[in-house]
Amino acid sequence: MKKHNFSAGPSILPQEVLQKASEAILNFNDENLSLIEISHRSPAFVAVMEKASNLVLELLNLENKGYSALFLQGGASLEFLMTPYNLMKEGGKAAYLDTGAWSSKAIKEAKLFGDVEIVASSKDKNYNYIPKGFEIPVDADYFHCTSNNTIYGTQMKSFPKSDSLLVCDMSSDIFSRSLDFSQFDLIYAGAQKNMGPAGATLVVVKDDVLGKTGRKIPSMLDYQIHISKDSMFNTPPVFAVYVSMLTLQWLKNLGGVAGIEKINNAKAALLYDEIDSNPLFKGVAEKEDRSNMNATFVLTDETLKDKFDALCKAAGLSGINGHRSVGGYRASMYNALPLESVQALVNVMKELNK
């Protein structure tokens, strides 16, 4: 029996995507060759890359708005330094919102490049909320935030307006909800939550914000070079791009971001309602900042842990342990997780309270 996969990332992908990916490893495109043993310059793979990039812009409603979509390597972690390399002026300054471990890592890398101002932080409460009402310094080259905090289960519901460029790490909630994506100048995300397998990094960048820092940027870290080569400056992560393309196509067929948003809202409502109504459970994040992707919760009575864990295991629930820095439980409900899996978890929670 296939498990209910609540893994925080790498994480669940649509079954039809896995099926197609598995087939392509043996015979891609009916060419009698494997997807992973053909040239990335072959027409068949160039078409995959093109389709993947186009789907990204289409799903984010950013077509013909001056944006490029890139598939790179290195994970979101490499973007932590590519962001300042490409956007922080020599002797410049950047503003960061600190909403957790990932923001902090982004901040650490940016500090190697220049002045970094942390406009607000929720570290005082182990990042269980999103700071509000902060100000972005007028001389900041850009403002960086993390839309969804995978570890703590918080999610930004709105984004500040300012004169700075707006940069967002959307690793764990991209393609999960409708937003005006044109408010962002740079979006990046590791593929391994809502988009595909680990090994590809999505970058969506507004072309005209680039090339203005005065820095000499190594080729592999320069967005303009990757744009000019359609993500093929060097050998791309072929398999991860292909599976991302399949997943984006699956999402489009499902009604795109607006379509999945409804399902994601239903899943989150189902689980948070149970967390709130069941006296044995308590949510970790502040209600108004709760993430629709990662729900964090704890038992109100720790002595029930073994019993709950056993029930979860018996029900085939996988990957719901909380991150070590938070404890308790974390149910990640990415796009590909069906409502039935959330229902299975809720059933176990109800069972525990019988």
Added chain:
Amino acid sequence: MKKHNFSAGPSILPQEVLQKASEAILNFNDENLSLIEISHRSPAFVAVMEKASNLVLELLNLENKGYSALFLQGGASLEFLMTPYNLMKEGGKAAYLDTGAWSSKAIKEAKLFGDVEIVASSKDKNYNYIPKGFEIPVDADYFHCTSNNTIYGTQMKSFPKSDSLLVCDMSSDIFSRSLDFSQFDLIYAGAQKNMGPAGATLVVVKDDVLGKTGRKIPSMLDYQIHISKDSMFNTPPVFAVYVSMLTLQWLKNLGGVAGIEKINNAKAALLYDEIDSNPLFKGVAEKEDRSNMNATFVLTDETLKDKFDALCKAAGLSGINGHRSVGGYRASMYNALPLESVQALVNVMKELNK
């Protein structure tokens, strides 16, 4: 019918590896989850990474000699800049041997970091030979060379001794022949020739050469950080690492590097003998520098091109067009290419000469 795959990279992988990879996409390790939807911190994947790294050191005969094997992202192209970041002292100097387009790209990135001396170049003859008799300046922090020049079909048969660190881009011939790998301080290679699919980069580095430059290195570009986290500083390219592990295991079962070297020598001898003896073909690279991985050759009579191409197609030969900067033909004979495929090509060459 499966084709004879002479692709220069990404390139042929063993059929049994493709079979296992395809299965793991649906059900990995009999865990009823896909390889690409489980946490990279799960015991099952941690074991894969460990096994892959150990196999690398074992196959290169570098166990217990102070080396670490890393699986990173970004391709060999990212190593072009990670090399100077990690090994060139602030205000330091590096020496490079220019044997082709890949060397030149490595040189370009290194120049962003300090003084680069090109000790010799074969550009004068479109890189159809390996320069010899050059001197490495005594004050160079390291000497960088490219062991196999994928585009031109040349291969270094020996490596210079000097007081500098020895760095080698082995992207297109790693694991193909016996060498004293302990003469190198840093070896790197994109996976997509002899090791696995695109999307993983192998780095083998002598631990005690690191941490001596005085540079502040961004975390993702710092070998010491990746070593301290066993290649899991961030989410690794799970699929590419897994398939690399399978391919390395396949190689070990075949007798390791010494075992495959015999087969590679036989394949190369078969093809080069035909190139030399057949009046319709001529080799591109100087004989003494010929690559056992990529054989470059041209027709002596260009009017036969259409006929030869048609024969190749009919025989199911794929990927033998030469690189645009060289022209003619290039037959890449990586580890997984069977002798029968080379025989099929040779048969077609003989057929043309009938």
